[in-house]
Every structure is written in structure tokens, then in C-alpha cells.
Amino acid sequence: MTNTASILDGNSFKASDAEGLDPRTRSLTERRRVLGASYRLFYRHPVELVRGRGAHAWDAEGNEYLDLYNNVPSVGHAHPAVVAAVQEQMSELNTHTRYLHPKILDYADDLLSTMPSAVDQIMFVCTGSEANDLALRVGREFTGGKAWIATAEAYHGNTALVSAHSPSLTGAEEMDPALRVIEAPDTYRLGDGTAAGAGAWWTARVAEAIADIEASGDGFAGLIIDSSFSSDGIFLGEPGMIAAAVDLVHAHGGVVIADEVQPGFGRTGTHFWGFERADYVPDLVTTGKPMGNGFPVASMAARREVLEAFSLKRPYFNTFGGNPVAISAAQAVLDVIRDEGLQRQALEVGHELRAAVRELQGVHPALGDVRGSGQYTGVEIVSDREAKTPSSAVALDLLEELRDRRVLTSVCGPNNSVLKLRPPLAFRSTDVPRLVEALDASLTALGV
Amino acid sequence: MTNTASILDGNSFKASDAEGLDPRTRSLTERRRVLGASYRLFYRHPVELVRGRGAHAWDAEGNEYLDLYNNVPSVGHAHPAVVAAVQEQMSELNTHTRYLHPKILDYADDLLSTMPSAVDQIMFVCTGSEANDLALRVGREFTGGKAWIATAEAYHGNTALVSAHSPSLTGAEEMDPALRVIEAPDTYRLGDGTAAGAGAWWTARVAEAIADIEASGDGFAGLIIDSSFSSDGIFLGEPGMIAAAVDLVHAHGGVVIADEVQPGFGRTGTHFWGFERADYVPDLVTTGKPMGNGFPVASMAARREVLEAFSLKRPYFNTFGGNPVAISAAQAVLDVIRDEGLQRQALEVGHELRAAVRELQGVHPALGDVRGSGQYTGVEIVSDREAKTPSSAVALDLLEELRDRRVLTSVCGPNNSVLKLRPPLAFRSTDVPRLVEALDASLTALGV
Structure with missing residues (x-):
């Protein structure tokens, strides 16, 4: 397994891809030298998007795309309710949390009401990275304690501290010396996604890591976890699959950070939060991407007792964090999720999507596994279905075929072999056939 | 000197202040328990702002305030050009830098054109903290090298790494073991703000720190500097005052991070950037607060050679950083600064402001020093003008008196004794008399 596969060698444009591009695309890629070499573009043939509505986007030439890889505009690209909320508040005032403003308090109460009662304080920041840095x-x-446990392909953000706790960056970044890295519960290869199956296997991995920490002088800090294991390959399993592992962390005095950037805000359909689906009560809950539909707003909710160890001795100010405009965007998103029934829609449409893709398994042997919950689906691409051999080469070619058929997706997992279908929650039943047709045609074109 | 004075014991509401508040204000302060104890409110009698225009703001009861402490809405509260730019782009599309978009390239070119030609790449993030973390x-x-030099009261941001390089947090946060902390060039007590005076003194401090680093095994990384020394007490001095010190850093192989969150975007009036006024070419330039007029957008510009040491081996992705909406806000701000001549206005109005405050020195012995450039003014409050004895007590009382006269300001410096006048650049000549009257009346009320 190549730890850095997903981020370093995944879905990205390389200078050698420039030859065949149309002049405008080529010129734009060349002008991006001003942004520096850390920047990556999706696709060998990059896309210039100029407009979006719902789960659809258009490029500069007017071509329409189905967007299956964007949890940022979660309630739909350019949702008018979010645009209006931001415009209205921006036209009035945009200050910070050192002045009183009722909106931040109303939103704090509203968001915390979706969480267990033990999680009763919240701090606002601008990005999921800032939220995890603080957590x-x-x-x-x-x-x-110093020592955290994280999963092998996890990505939790881009600050110095968070990068050092994002094992997917291994090879590019130095990991924190106290970090313990464990495999994710691969429900495909472990055979099932139950608490007794993959769950028990994973509890054993967590137990080993805790024992290793306790035998060292590092001190046990806890577990940072995306309960959808999205960067690891999307292993949602059955609800409650990982609850025993989390209980073990608590039993050994560790803190559990639920990184809800991926599974939160209704995405899994069955529950509003990933930790809720996984059936545990976290100590710290971090949010990011989908919270403001693209407006930079994020948060860290906390059990008061845990936060006070920090907050009673340290000031923390985040200039833009929780400003009235950011809060207005976040409140609009939360309202739209409820008003438009997007969690229920995620449950239903995700079910249809996976059922339809599973039908293609009969025709295309490359479709090794189709898994997920709600609007989070992983499709594992294999070269040998019996042996469950992951095929990054086919998966990456498939991405380009799909892109040429104007369906936007990407890959994840340790081998870049898992097609990651993570559309805006605004993705509808009527969008499913289009995806299935493009997938069928793309696999046929690749002869797999 | 109390290192943590400015952040921990400065202008902030304490629970014991709640007694005398009106019911609404008291209720809002009580509801803020949900936000946790790290949050601080300005003033013993906190202010609930609901609307802003230019350098003016209104509270929930309709009272109007003059805002002299807000460099975030830099081109003016709720500036219509920024509101329109954000609304227009939000209505179209808000994705990220893994798709092509011309706006980010146009803005990158535009912003870099204001910097020395050696600084030729730029990365976009959401906050000044993220920019400094990356830098x-x-x-x-x-x-x-590991070892940075920073000034004694510097605050560069809130991530783990940046907090550990923000000496103003000493006592609340552990500083980086390799960090060397030096005093800022106090132009008031050193007698002048010239290169030969305070500049030479400060060069000697930098030389000592470099020698200390070189004698250790830490390796010299460089200097991180706000060239307005704003948290240290606002010591802008004469243009070029600190150029020799910066040359010394370069001569010893160090990198210079110009933290332009405070002096950048025309604030000092004489120049667009603080480093330009200080007359040196930085290796890395970080921006934040005023860049998007409250929209969370920030950046790190760099010399290509310096950035490539990082960017050729490490991926870096910032989901919201440089998204088309953030860039639209930033472009609108840059356009407004130029179109409305705000840098020139800062130069002229700042000059008038300081001249008017200096006239009050004849009547009020507490006004020890009036210094600054453009829209950045420090007024040092002293208990003994001969001895230049700083008086935090008077300065903090003065803040409250000004607040009751509806003029919003705050304090800075190691003793919280420096009144910090840092209005939006939209602050005009016609606003100066109101400030001067309120300052005169407040000092008279305090009998100083």
C-alpha cells in the first residue's frame, strides 16, 4: 500500500498532459504557475467551471456537467437562499465576536440542538483545518497526553499540526512523533460491515494502538476519526459498527474528535451526524466544508468539561470565525437542509444510486464493490473480482472517461482505486440514470 | 513588562461587569456561555452592533458610533462594491482551485504587481493565521533551520504553530522552543524613529538573536515581522528605520516573513505595503484581515525559489482558499482602494488626526506620545510625561469613556497603555473633530 497515493498520485493534471489541450485551457494551466507547485488541478484534461445550479455545473463553453464530487455546495450550487442570506447580512454589517450579535447565539443553539446534550459549547472558525487544529x-x-490515533489514509487538514496528524500525507509531511496510525476497517475485504465483523477487527486495532501508547511515555490523547472513513476508501458499514472501538478510547481516558467534515450535515441519510450513525458520543465535533455551502465557516463543538481545560486558561480569537455573514450562510444551509428534506432525499437517492450501480456489476467485472450510505458512495475498481485486487490504473482512466462524458468524480483509498461519489445533497433521482449511463459507457470504452 | 497584558488583561468584559448592564445586553452576554470561555467581548459595557457604513456603526437601539478600531471592513462597513461582487459570484458558482477559473489568476497577477518583482508566486488561504502557519x-x-525571531508582543495568529510564535500569548501558550523573542524598537523611549536611532538599536537586538541562534544547534529560519509593530505598541518610525536589521537577517541566510495583516493594503498612507515603507524586500508576504473587507480570504506571496523548497515536495490544498467568491471580494477591495484613492486619504486624514490629537497634549498631560503613519495611530497614555511612565489603568478607563461617547477604540503594547486608532480606511477628515472632542471630554472626565 502506498500511503501517499490518494493525494500525490491521484486525480491530478501533470505538465506532461498539456500537449493536447485546447488553447484556452492550456493558457489557463500555464498562468497557474503564479500559484506555485503545491496547487493541483483535477483531471488530465482540466475543467473550467463557470456556473452551477443544484448538482449541475457548466463550463466556459456552455457544456453541462453532473457534479458528483462536491460536498462544499452541499445544498446545491449557488443556492438562492444562501446567496440571499449572505447578501442581506453583508449589506448590514460584518464584524466579529468581540461585539455582541444575536445571530451567532441563535445558530449555536440551533446547531447544538442537533447534537447529544453532553456536547454543549461551540467555537467558530473559518475552515475544517482550523477546527481540527484547535480540537x-x-x-x-x-x-x-500527546498521542493521537488516526487512520492510515486520513486527511484532517492543512495546518502544521493537522498535517502532522493526516497520515495520507506521509512521505510529503513528517507525522507527529507520537501519532499512532492504524488501518481503517475495510468492510470489502473483511467481509462485512457489522459490529461483530469489521467492527470487532477494528476494535482490536484500536486496542493495539492504545496499548502501544500506554507502554510508551507519550500519554494517550485520543482518537481523531472521520466515521465515514472517506479518504481511507469509504467504509461506512452498518450503523454502530465502530461504537465499541470508541467506547474503548473513552475507557482508557482518551478524547474522541469526530471529524464531521465528510459525514456531517445529513450526508449519510440515516443520521444528521456521522458519529450519530456510528452510535457514539464524541468529546469534540469538528465541521467544515458543507457548513456554509462554500462560504468559509467551520466550527468545533465540545463537551464543556473538555473545552474548559483549554478555554479557562487560553484566549482564542478568530477574526472571521463566527462573523455575522458567515453565521448567516451557515444558518441558511441548516434551514435549507431541513426545509427541503435533504437528509431524507440523500437516503433515498443514495439507495437508488447504489442499486443502479450494482446492476452494472453483472456486466462490468471491474466493479468490485459498491458501498455507502446516503449521498456517500464508494465503488471499488478491481482487476480481479475474486481476489479483490484494487486497480488504480483502471480507476484513474475511468475518471477521465467519466469527465469526458461530463460526469465529475474522483478517487480515494490507499490505492486510488475507489470511485468516490459524493454529490451535493441536491443530487436527485432524475440525475441517477445519467450517472449510470455514463458509467456503463465509460467502463465499456475501457473494456472492463 | 507583562508579556500577556495586551491579550489577557486588556479591553475585555468580565463576568463581574454584568451587574450594571441593561437587560438585553446582560442576556446576550449570558447566552454567550455556549461559545466557551476563550471568547472575549470588548468593553466592560459590551456593544451590540447591528449596522455599519463607512467608519460608522449603529447599535441595536439606533445609537451611532465612530469605529476607530476595525481594519477588517477596511474600505468601509458594508461597502456596496464588495457586497455586489460577492453576490454576483455567489449567484454563479463557488468551487475551488482544483478547477480552472480566470478570476484567481487575474487577481494573483494584480496583487503581485503591487509587490517587488522578486515576489512572484502566491497561495490563497482563508485567514492570516493560515497564511502565517504556511509561511x-x-x-x-x-x-x-527551526529558529525564528519575533517581537515581544507580536501576535501572528491562532493555529498551534503560529500561537507558538506569538510572544503576546506567553503565559497562556507554550512558545516554540527555538523561538527567539526580542523587544520592538520603542521609538518613544529610544528617542527617535530614525534608522540611526531606534533602527540601529533594533539592529543590535536582531544581531544578538542571530548570534544566539548560530551558537545553538537550532538553525536560523528567519524573522517574522509586522513592520508597524502594532501589537508591540505601534512603532512605525521613519520609512527605512528597520531596513538594516532585515538586511542582517538575509546576510545570515534567514528568511523574512512580512506579516502585512496590519500595515498592508495602503494603511500607512505612504506606501501600499508595510515592508515597502520599511524599505526591504521580503521572502514571504502574508495578508489577512483587510483583504476581503470581512470575507474570509488571505494569502501568502513568495519568492519562487523560497516557496519551491516546500511546494515541489508537498501538496497543499485549502478548500475555500482562493475560491471564486473569496477572490471576487478581494478584487473588489483592491479596486475600491485604488478607485477611491484610499491610500492617499489614509495619508492625509491620518496626518490631520495626529495633528489634532497632538494639540490636546497641551491640555492633557496623560497624552505622552502621538505616533503613526496614515490610518495607524498610537497614543501612549502615561502617568508621568517626563518619565514616560505607561499607565494601563488610565488607558483602559479612557477606552470605556470613549465607548460611552460612542467612539470605538482599543489598546495595545506591553502595558496596554497605547490607545490604538486604526479605523477603516473610509475614515474621513469630517470624522476627526468628533474623535478629538470625545477624546478631550473623556480625558477631562478622567482628570488627566
Whole structure:
């Protein structure tokens, strides 16, 4: 397994791809030298998007795309309710949390009402990275320990501290010396996604890591976890699959950070939060991408007792975090999810999507596994279905075929072999046939 | 000197202040328990702002305030050009930098055209904290050194890495073990703000720190500097005052991070950037607060050679960083600064403001020093003008008196004794008399 596969060698444009591009695309890619080499573009043939509505987007030439890889505009590209909320508040005032404003309090109460009652305080920041940076520090302060557990392909953000706790960056970044990295519960290869199956296997991995930490002098801080294991390959399993592992962390005095950037805000359909679906009560809950539909707003909710270890001794100010405009965007998103029934829609449409893709398994042997919950679907691409041999080469070619058929997706997992279908929640039943047709045609074109 | 004075014991509401508040204000302060104890409110009697225009803001009861402490809505509260730019782009599309979009390239070229030609690449993030977090890592990567130099009251942001390089947090946060902390060039007590005076003194401090680093095994990374020394007490001095010190950093192989969150975007009036006024070419330039007039957008510009040490081996993705909406806000701000001549206005109005405050020095012995450039003015409050004895007590009382006269300001410096006048650039000549009257009346009320 190549730890850095998903981020370094995945779906990205390389200079050698420039030859065949049309002049405008080529010129834009060349002009991006001003942004530096850390920037990556999706696709060998990059896409210039100029407009979006719902789960659809248009390029500069007017071609329409089905967007299956965007959890940022979660309630739909350019949703008018979010646009209006931002415009209205921006036209009035945009200050910060050192002045009083009722909106931040109303939203804090509203968002916390969706969480267990034990999670009763919240801090606002601008990005999921800032939220996780803060959560890692709060957890260390509360436990006095340094050592976190994270999964092998996890990506939790881009600050120095969070990068050092994002094992998917191994090879590019130095990991924190105290970090313990464990495999994710691969429900495909472990045979099932139950608590007794993949869940028990994973509890054993967590137990080993805790034992290793306790035998060292590092001190146990806890577990940082995306309960959808999205970067690891999307292993949602059955609800409650990982609850026993989380209980074990708590039993050993560790703090659990539920990184809800991927599974939160209704995406899994069955529950509003990933930790709720996984059936545990976290100590810290971090949010990001979908919270403001593209407006930079994020948060860290907390059990008061855990946060106070930090907050009673340290000031923390985030200039833009929780400003009235950011909060207006977040409130509009939360309202739209409820008003438009997007969680229920995610449950139903995701079910239809997976059923339809599973039908293609009869025709296309490359479709090794189709898994997920709600609007989070992983399709594992294999070269040998019996042996479950992952095929990054086919998966990456498939992405380009889909892109040429104007369906936008990407890959994840340790081998870049899992097609990641993560559309805006605005993705509808009527969009499913289009995806299935494009997938069928693309696999046929590849002869797999 | 109390290192943590400015952030921990400065202008902030305490629970014991709640007694005398009106019911609504008291209720809002009580509801803020949901936000956790790290949050601080300005003033013993907090303000609930609901509307803003230019350098003016209104509270929930309709009272109008003069806002002299807000460099975020830099081109003016709720500036219609920024509101329109954000609304227009939000209505179309808000994706990220893995798709092509010309706006980010146009803005990158435009912003870099205001900098020295050696600074020729730029990365976009959401906050000044994220920008400095990245810059500290890039500088370490390029030099191979760990040890930065920062000034005693500097605040560079809130991530784990940046907090550990923000000496104003000493006592609340552990500083990086390799960090060297030096005093800022206090132009008031050193007697002048010339290169030969305070500049030479400060060059000696930098030289000592470099020698200390070189004698250790830490390796020299460089200097992170706000050239307005705003948290240290606002010591802009004469243009070029600190150029020799910066040359010394470069001569010893160090990288210079110009933190332009405070002095950038025309604030000092004489120049567009703080480093330009200070007359040096930085290796890395970080921006934040005023860049998007409250929209969360920030950046790190770089010399290509320095950035490539990092960018050729590490991917870096910032989901919201440089998204088309953030870039639209930033472009609108840059256009407004130029179209409305705000840099020139800052120069002229700042000059008038300081001249008017200096006239009050004849009547009020507490006004020890009036210094600054453009729309950045520090007024040092003293208990003994001969001895230049700083008076935090008077300064903090003065803040409340000004607040009751509906003029919003705050304090800075190691003793919280420097009144910090940092209005939106939209602050006009016609606003100066109102400030001066309120200051006169407040000092008279305090009998100083």
C-alpha cells in the first residue's frame, strides 16, 4: 500500500498532459504557475467551471456537467437562499465576536440542538483545518497526553499540526512523533460491515494502538476519526459498527474528535451526524466544508468539561470565525437542509444510486464493490473480482472517461482505486440514470 | 513588562461587569456561555452592533458610533462594491482551485504587481493565521533551520504553530522552543524613529538573536515581522528605520516573513505595503484581515525559489482558499482602494488626526506620545510625561469613556497603555473633530 497515493498520485493534471489541450485551457494551466507547485488541478484534461445550479455545473463553453464530487455546495450550487442570506447580512454589517450579535447565539443553539446534550459549547472558525487544529490542542490539554490515533489514509487538514496528524500525507509531511496510525476497517475485504465483523477487527486495532501508547511515555490523547472513513476508501458499514472501538478510547481516558467534515450535515441519510450513525458520543465535533455551502465557516463543538481545560486558561480569537455573514450562510444551509428534506432525499437517492450501480456489476467485472450510505458512495475498481485486487490504473482512466462524458468524480483509498461519489445533497433521482449511463459507457470504452 | 497584558488583561468584559448592564445586553452576554470561555467581548459595557457604513456603526437601539478600531471592513462597513461582487459570484458558482477559473489568476497577477518583482508566486488561504502557519513551514523548509525571531508582543495568529510564535500569548501558550523573542524598537523611549536611532538599536537586538541562534544547534529560519509593530505598541518610525536589521537577517541566510495583516493594503498612507515603507524586500508576504473587507480570504506571496523548497515536495490544498467568491471580494477591495484613492486619504486624514490629537497634549498631560503613519495611530497614555511612565489603568478607563461617547477604540503594547486608532480606511477628515472632542471630554472626565 502506498500511503501517499490518494493525494500525490491521484486525480491530478501533470505538465506532461498539456500537449493536447485546447488553447484556452492550456493558457489557463500555464498562468497557474503564479500559484506555485503545491496547487493541483483535477483531471488530465482540466475543467473550467463557470456556473452551477443544484448538482449541475457548466463550463466556459456552455457544456453541462453532473457534479458528483462536491460536498462544499452541499445544498446545491449557488443556492438562492444562501446567496440571499449572505447578501442581506453583508449589506448590514460584518464584524466579529468581540461585539455582541444575536445571530451567532441563535445558530449555536440551533446547531447544538442537533447534537447529544453532553456536547454543549461551540467555537467558530473559518475552515475544517482550523477546527481540527484547535480540537487536537484542546484534547491534548484535557488529557495531558500527546498521542493521537488516526487512520492510515486520513486527511484532517492543512495546518502544521493537522498535517502532522493526516497520515495520507506521509512521505510529503513528517507525522507527529507520537501519532499512532492504524488501518481503517475495510468492510470489502473483511467481509462485512457489522459490529461483530469489521467492527470487532477494528476494535482490536484500536486496542493495539492504545496499548502501544500506554507502554510508551507519550500519554494517550485520543482518537481523531472521520466515521465515514472517506479518504481511507469509504467504509461506512452498518450503523454502530465502530461504537465499541470508541467506547474503548473513552475507557482508557482518551478524547474522541469526530471529524464531521465528510459525514456531517445529513450526508449519510440515516443520521444528521456521522458519529450519530456510528452510535457514539464524541468529546469534540469538528465541521467544515458543507457548513456554509462554500462560504468559509467551520466550527468545533465540545463537551464543556473538555473545552474548559483549554478555554479557562487560553484566549482564542478568530477574526472571521463566527462573523455575522458567515453565521448567516451557515444558518441558511441548516434551514435549507431541513426545509427541503435533504437528509431524507440523500437516503433515498443514495439507495437508488447504489442499486443502479450494482446492476452494472453483472456486466462490468471491474466493479468490485459498491458501498455507502446516503449521498456517500464508494465503488471499488478491481482487476480481479475474486481476489479483490484494487486497480488504480483502471480507476484513474475511468475518471477521465467519466469527465469526458461530463460526469465529475474522483478517487480515494490507499490505492486510488475507489470511485468516490459524493454529490451535493441536491443530487436527485432524475440525475441517477445519467450517472449510470455514463458509467456503463465509460467502463465499456475501457473494456472492463 | 507583562508579556500577556495586551491579550489577557486588556479591553475585555468580565463576568463581574454584568451587574450594571441593561437587560438585553446582560442576556446576550449570558447566552454567550455556549461559545466557551476563550471568547472575549470588548468593553466592560459590551456593544451590540447591528449596522455599519463607512467608519460608522449603529447599535441595536439606533445609537451611532465612530469605529476607530476595525481594519477588517477596511474600505468601509458594508461597502456596496464588495457586497455586489460577492453576490454576483455567489449567484454563479463557488468551487475551488482544483478547477480552472480566470478570476484567481487575474487577481494573483494584480496583487503581485503591487509587490517587488522578486515576489512572484502566491497561495490563497482563508485567514492570516493560515497564511502565517504556511509561511513558517515554508521558511523552515527553505532554510533547514527551526529558529525564528519575533517581537515581544507580536501576535501572528491562532493555529498551534503560529500561537507558538506569538510572544503576546506567553503565559497562556507554550512558545516554540527555538523561538527567539526580542523587544520592538520603542521609538518613544529610544528617542527617535530614525534608522540611526531606534533602527540601529533594533539592529543590535536582531544581531544578538542571530548570534544566539548560530551558537545553538537550532538553525536560523528567519524573522517574522509586522513592520508597524502594532501589537508591540505601534512603532512605525521613519520609512527605512528597520531596513538594516532585515538586511542582517538575509546576510545570515534567514528568511523574512512580512506579516502585512496590519500595515498592508495602503494603511500607512505612504506606501501600499508595510515592508515597502520599511524599505526591504521580503521572502514571504502574508495578508489577512483587510483583504476581503470581512470575507474570509488571505494569502501568502513568495519568492519562487523560497516557496519551491516546500511546494515541489508537498501538496497543499485549502478548500475555500482562493475560491471564486473569496477572490471576487478581494478584487473588489483592491479596486475600491485604488478607485477611491484610499491610500492617499489614509495619508492625509491620518496626518490631520495626529495633528489634532497632538494639540490636546497641551491640555492633557496623560497624552505622552502621538505616533503613526496614515490610518495607524498610537497614543501612549502615561502617568508621568517626563518619565514616560505607561499607565494601563488610565488607558483602559479612557477606552470605556470613549465607548460611552460612542467612539470605538482599543489598546495595545506591553502595558496596554497605547490607545490604538486604526479605523477603516473610509475614515474621513469630517470624522476627526468628533474623535478629538470625545477624546478631550473623556480625558477631562478622567482628570488627566
